Amino acid sequence: MGNFTKIVTATMLILVVSIVIFVARINYADRQSKSAPIDPLVNEAIAQARALQKIGKLKEAFVIFEKYAEQGYPDAMFYAAKSYARGWGVKPDLEKAREISLKAVQYGFSYRGETAYGLGRLFQLSRGPDCNSFAVRWFKKALRWNYKKASMQLAFHYERGLGVEQDIKQARAYYEIAVRAGHEQAMLTYARMLKEGRYGIVPEPERAFELSKRAMISLASKARGGSGSAAKQLGRIYRKGKLVPVDLKLARKWLLRSARLGSTGGMHDLARLMLYDPQNKSENDEALAWLRLASKQGHGGAMTALGRFHLKEEYGLKQSGAVDWFLKAVSLEHAGAMEELARLHEQGILITQNHAEAIRLARRGSELGHSGSKTLLKKLLDAQPGVKNPLKGS
16 A cells, blocks of 8 residues: 555544544533433334334324324334325325424434434425535434434535535545445445545545445345345446446346335336336336336335326326326425426426426426436526526626
8 A cells, every 4th residue: 555545544534533523522412302201002002003114004104103293202203204204104295204303303212313314314305505504414413313324425415515515535534434334325435436536536446346345245135134225226236337347137136126125216226127128018017017116105206207108108108197297206306307397387288388387396406406407497597588597607
């Protein structure tokens, strides 16, 4: 290892240690919280509701969560908020999810850190110029409350300069924390950064290989143990081929396992892979069934995909069904659906022509970082007479 590499490694270690010390210093203050009520019967009811969720009885589970959330039990609040955020057994309502989470996070309970993390994710999807800043604050609180997954999101914000000044050294420090915590997605994302030498950093191909190998071994173990999320990640790795050679056979194997384990993302990705070969129509119906199941369980990407297929009248679907799917996905803050619905409003296709609504939807999608929405917004603003386009340079 060269001297320069040693210096970089030492610098990163110092940054990581500094963050850990900072977290330790403020942990005591953050532990000051309301005491959660304790009732074994309520705990048993919540456990039963979680069991109902696992067998697909989402509405029945939600009724139980909401009942005890209203009575002030933070565990029930946590699951009720999650249900509202993902549309599990109830109409998706991100504002309601945030409202309940803000109440739950006041309590000192086992999911406090994860609740703070959820709030950060909700602010990432929220409107307004300061939402990314609020997201960062909640992710920092989640990390203080020992929810290490938040370090991955903090790395992302510092890497992209969202809600904070871009700081690649700080981003790398948070990636290191996530890696130490065993977060596979952080290992993979960080590995790509090191492999490609992004942002002018010195490429570290050996470290990148070590991280990606470690992540894939861990994911395979978790997937075999019943983790749909881990199986989904493996499927995506083999499908994309950025860290390993593309292998669609292995991608399909892992995505099928993920879908069967209940991962809505796995269902969506499996369906898209099945539809990848236009010459093979034998799996079209099965693929659409997976998309509908993922949509039923609140996956915005699956809803948007179905809307697009309806719009283009692919796979025997009728164009008239497109708008409903886009509206459902928009309610879940899916930026791709915002772009599609904005285009329909602008052109007056299947829906009332409304230029102002088209701009509103495109702007919202743009705020969420969606490139298609940004392009559309620029086009719409350029076409608006007498209005200066703020996206243009001076």
